[in-house]
Amino acid sequence: xxxxxxxxxxxxxxxxxxxxxxxxxSLLGITAFTVDFGRAYVVKGExxxxxxxxxxxxxxxxxxxxxxxxxxxxxxxxxxxxxNKVLKxxxxxxxxxxxxxxxxEGGSFELVADCSDLPIASFSxxxxxxxxxxxxxxxxxxxxxxVIQTVFAPLMxxxxxxxxxxxxxxxxxxxxxxxxxxxxSNCLKNALxxxxxxxxxxxxxxxxxxxxxxxxxxNDVACKDIGGNVFQGFAQWVSFCTDSGCNxxxxxxxxLSDPEVAVxxxxxxxxxxxxxxxxxxxxxxxxxxxxxxxxxxxxxxxGQKNVxxxxxxxxxxxxxxxxxxxxxxxxxxxxTNFIEFTIADPVKFVDGLPDLDGPRTAGxxxxxxxxx
Numbered sequence: 590x591x592x593x594x595x596x597x598x599x600x601x602x603x604x605x606x607x608x609x610x611x612x613x614x615s616l617l618g619i620t621a622f623t624v625d626f627g628r629a630y631v632v633k634g635e636x637x638x639x640x641x642x643x644x645x646x647x648x649x650x651x652x653x654x655x656x657x658x659x660x661x662x663x664x665x666x667x668x669x670x671x672x673n674k675v676l677k678x679x680x681x682x683x684x685x686x687x688x689x690x691x692x693x694e695g696g697s698f699e700l701v702a703d704c705s706d707l708p709i710a711s712f713s714x715x716x717x718x719x720x721x722x723x724x725x726x727x728x729x730x731x732x733x734x735x736v737i738q739t740v741f742a743p744l745m746x747x748x749x750x751x752x753x754x755x756x757x758x759x760x761x762x763x764x765x766x767x768x769x770x771x772x773x774s775n776c777l778k779n780a781l782x783x784x785x786x787x788x789x790x791x792x793x794x795x796x797x798x799x800x801x802x803x804x805x806x807x808n809d810v811a812c813k814d815i816g817g818n819v820f821q822g823f824a825q826w827v828s829f830c831t832d833s834g835c836n837x838x839x840x841x842x843x844x845l846s847d848p849e850v851a852v853x854x855x856x857x858x859x860x861x862x863x864x865x866x867x868x869x870x871x872x873x874x875x876x877x878x879x880x881x882x883x884x885x886x887x888x889x890x891x892g893q894k895n896v897x898x899x900x901x902x903x904x905x906x907x908x909x910x911x912x913x914x915x916x917x918x919x920x921x922x923x924x925t926n927f928i929e930f931t932i933a934d935p936v937k938f939v940d941g942l943p944d945l946d947g948p949r950t951a952g953x954x955x956x957x958x959x960x961x
Contacts (some may be wrong), residue, residue, distance in 0.1 A: 625739040629750045632675055632728065632737055636754035639673035639680045639726045641959060644758035647687065648722040649957035651760065657711040657720060659689055663704035666724055675728065676737070683733025684726055692721035692759045692960055719759040721960075727753040758957050769879035770841040770851065771928065772827045772860065773798060775899060776812035777883065780820040795907065798824040799914045799927045815915050824928075826863040826870055827882065827896075829854055837863045838870075845873040854882060854898055861894040871909055871926045879906055881930070904930035 647666030652658040666687045670680045687704035694717040702709040714720065728737055729751040736749040777796065797819055812822040828840035829852040841863065844851045854860065860882065883900035907929035913921040 624741050625747070625750075628740075629737060629752060632750070633752050633754060635673065635675045636726045636728065636752060637756070639670050639675065640724045640754045640756035642673060643667070643670035643685070643687070643724040643726070644722055644756040644959060645669075645957045647724065648720065648758035648760055651720055657709075659702070659704070659709035659711075660707055662689070662722060663687055663707060663709075666704065666722060670724065670726060675726075675734070678734065680726055681733040684728065686725040686727065688723045688725075690721050690723065691715075691718040692757065693718050696960070698723055698757050721757055721759045723755060723757045725753055725755040729753065756959055757961050759960050760957055769848075769874075769881050770827050770829065770844045771798075771874075771879075772824055772862070772882040772884045772896075772898075773902070774812065774823045775883060775885055777820070777822040780812065780814070780822070795819045796904070796930045797821045797912070797914075797927050798930065799912075799925055813915060819929075821914055826867050827860045827884075828863065829858075829860050837861060838867060841867070841870060842873065845870065845875070854901070858898045859895045860884075860898060862896055868926050871928070874906065874909055874928065879904055879930075907931055 643666040646669035647662045649662075650658070650665035651662045667682055667685060670685055671682070673680050675684075688698075688700055688702070689704060689709055690699050690701045691712075691714060692698055693715075698721055700723075701712055728734055730736055736751055738749050739747055773796075777798075780796070795818060797815070799821065813820070815821045826837075826841050828837045828844070830837075830840060862884075881902050881904050882898045883902055885897040885899045909928050910926075911924050912927050913924055914927070916922045
């Protein structure tokens, strides 16, 4: 009986070795998947972060819709990409592809130029298009940093990974299609914007804007920081018309009563400035967010026509009151009317995308967002 059962046991010699080898192969496969494929997943995320930040920074540095500074935009994209690391190594310029183009309401990106071919001239935009920048960060045999080498996956025939990530950024548009008939002098620009036209990071500030000083002279009210995160400047009522027969005061009152009658304006257009502070108009101002023109003049001569609108700014209406402005000589002027504004969020989203129906404006009227 014992000899009968001994033979089969001799035939099973080596079976455990086969099982162990099979287990080791499976274990190596699991290890390769966990280590190398997990590493690839992390790298993909790092590449995407670099592409996202580069696209947002780049498109946010073009200055404005009408005089696009693509050299600054391309430089910003490369600079911000390099602030990101992939496998603890900074993204190299040779890992980047930065393209300039237009993004349409249908969600498509149309190439205009490559940032490697500077200078790139400003280009016109259709009513359903926005300026766009597409950034691709690549780790491949063709990139400066090369492929992602594997550790265990070569046992499965995978020696390296080639990965990339792309992001497209656009400049969003305003929530408001109409301008409020009250314009800032150009000297407030330094309080609102950086030299490259982008919004200052310490916004929102409060802007206390006086129509005139007690002496009735516009230059009595300087553009200055008066403390408490408040900036003071001079402004004046405008009617968005320059016709000789235009009744400025009546036109302004009509706009305040019905904003839809305002003539849409954009940078480069001209307007007139009403004479005097027209104090009766202050009590007619209503609404939450308004679109205020920023004029080319540093000090606004009352009654002047054909003053160029340099920018339009989305602002949230705050306090309407009377106060004493700080004059150029450092003394307080007489009591006069003022309106306080803070920078408003100018972006309107429709299903997460920018609204293309608003006016095309520069500076703080724009905000860079990712569309894919």
